[in-house]
Amino acid sequence: MTASGTFSWGFEFAEHFDIEALGAIVTKGVTPRPRAGNPQPRTAETPLGMLNSIGLQNVGIERVIEEFAPRWAAWRVPVIVNLAPDRVEDFGTMARMLDGVPGIAALELNISCPNVDTGGMEIGQDPEAAAAATRAAVRNTDLPVIVKLTPNVTDPVPVAKACEEAGAAAICAINTVLGVAIDIERRRPVIPRGRAGLSGPAIKPIALRFVWDVAQAVRIPVIGCGGIRTGEDAVEFLMAGASAVQVGTATFANPRAPLDVLEGLKRWMESHGVQDVREIIGAALPKGEA
Amino acid sequence: MNVAEAVVLSTEPAYENAFVTWFASEALARRREPGQFVMVHCSSEGCDPFFARPFSYHRVDGDRFALLYTVVGRGTAWLARRQPGDRVRMYGPLGRGIRLPRDRANILLVGGGVGIAPLVDLAETAVSRGHQVVAMMGARTSAALLPPGAWPKEVEYVTVTEDGSAGLRGLVTEHVGAYLDWATKLYACGPAPMFAALADVLRGNSRRMRPEILMEERMPCGWGMCYGCAIFTRRGVKLCCKDGPRFPLFDVF
Numbered sequence: 001m002t003a004s005g006t007f008s009w010g011f012e013f014a015e016h017f018d019i020e021a022l023g024a025i026v027t028k029g030v031t032p033r034p035r036a037g038n039p040q041p042r043t044a045e046t047p048l049g050m051l052n053s054i055g056l057q058n059v060g061i062e063r064v065i066e067e068f069a070p071r072w073a074a075w076r077v078p079v080i081v082n083l084a085p086d087r088v089e090d091f092g093t094m095a096r097m098l099d100g101v102p103g104i105a106a107l108e109l110n111i112s113c114p115n116v117d118t119g120g121m122e123i124g125q126d127p128e129a130a131a132a133a134t135r136a137a138v139r140n141t142d143l144p145v146i147v148k149l150t151p152n153v154t155d156p157v158p159v160a161k162a163c164e165e166a167g168a169a170a171i172c173a174i175n176t177v178l179g180v181a182i183d184i185e186r187r188r189p190v191i192p193r194g195r196a197g198l199s200g201p202a203i204k205p206i207a208l209r210f211v212w213d214v215a216q217a218v219r220i221p222v223i224g225c226g227g228i229r230t231g232e233d234a235v236e237f238l239m240a241g242a243s244a245v246q247v248g249t250a251t252f253a254n255p256r257a258p259l260d261v262l263e264g265l266k267r268w269m270e271s272h273g274v275q276d277v278r279e280i281i282g283a284a285l286p287k288g289e290a
Numbered sequence: 291m292n293v294a295e296a297v298v299l300s301t302e303p304a305y306e307n308a309f310v311t312w313f314a315s316e317a318l319a320r321r322r323e324p325g326q327f328v329m330v331h332c333s334s335e336g337c338d339p340f341f342a343r344p345f346s347y348h349r350v351d352g353d354r355f356a357l358l359y360t361v362v363g364r365g366t367a368w369l370a371r372r373q374p375g376d377r378v379r380m381y382g383p384l385g386r387g388i389r390l391p392r393d394r395a396n397i398l399l400v401g402g403g404v405g406i407a408p409l410v411d412l413a414e415t416a417v418s419r420g421h422q423v424v425a426m427m428g429a430r431t432s433a434a435l436l437p438p439g440a441w442p443k444e445v446e447y448v449t450v451t452e453d454g455s456a457g458l459r460g461l462v463t464e465h466v467g468a469y470l471d472w473a474t475k476l477y478a479c480g481p482a483p484m485f486a487a488l489a490d491v492l493r494g495n496s497r498r499m500r501p502e503i504l505m506e507e508r509m510p511c512g513w514g515m516c517y518g519c520a521i522f523t524r525r526g527v528k529l530c531c532k533d534g535p536r537f538p539l540f541d542v543f
Binding site for chain 1: 293338339340381507508510511514515518520522526527532
């Protein structure tokens, strides 16, 4: 599937490529009201990755329901809407608004955005707040609820377990890693807010470690996300315990990246005699833990 | 948008640290509109630098196209070192280009620095459709000017240098006024301060021209996925790569 915030609403990809080849798509983060996002500069290229501080620019949930969902309903590929309100209770309100809307297959709770002043990552750093957000969503919809974790904690297990107990259908790991880049000529941070979210191949080992830890701690499926750009990268995440993977920043550099990962994974499976992807899920985990 | 490998045909110095590289690729050259751009991976393989870089189409000739760029970092330095026959990974054409007026127009092009790059393609297209074209280019000094031979012979080329070493002295926007009675349409490409100055000059009586500009912004993806290249306009937040790079001047400045 595609990672939130790296695929817009899916329409650009659908214009150029076969979107039905993908397992699922995850939309940009949606907020209760439209957001203009952060001022420039919003991005900084870093070794094998990027810092971003987009600031959840989006049209707001009402236009998503009115304008985008009807177009998604014409697709067979499941569309997962990423919810990014700044208050815990709004996860419930937004989940209720999206419940039963044709064209929406699941919800992903963004409790991990580092680029907004309130909510976002704060919720994802606190097991109780994360559980409350999950409960609020689960109680207000029949749609599966995925919770996307932040890596900006020492141990993701308490948050992951709290979300599982609160009714999450799956855990997605990880959102961006906090980072800073300095403009040494101007003696100030490149991104006006200073801190921003690091993504791309640079964070792949960190993402694998979070998948590794969480997959051994929860019974619900884990979706791996962070630095995946090849089929072999996907195999690594599967072997670390992920049941599915998301391709994110790689799509910026290579428009075909989600398809290339899928085709690369199939080629790897064929050349290694793997019939079903389930054969390798958790294959690298300590025995008895997968 | 097509994802393709373009074959390098030649690279020539254009001025100072600027180069023109010609490529062959039917997928990337055909059906582009002047003002559109292409994302170029400035590495042979692998992913360092990770992102492709945006370049305007500078000239197009059938299945061949040229990019004009200044060497400012390791990506453009890598590009300038390519040899004929080398393959370069790219995707494009991208963005909204210029739609020239249907009726014959007197077109004034205003370029600052490397912003001149797409205006040559625009001038060639405009001339081929029977428009009259004056191209004004501003640069710091004579060595940073695009040579007159780069333009079609039908184009009147007016140069402006800050140090007066060639053409008129000063900023290009200080000399635009002399052509405003003649011009019926204006397109510009250059740095933000040039656009701001241009807006000040045109704000009075020249709004009828609906001046349009080609903008640039940090652009990780180039096709509307990352939302990095936001432009804050009077009609809301737009993406330079997808909603632009062509914008009405007065929507932004």
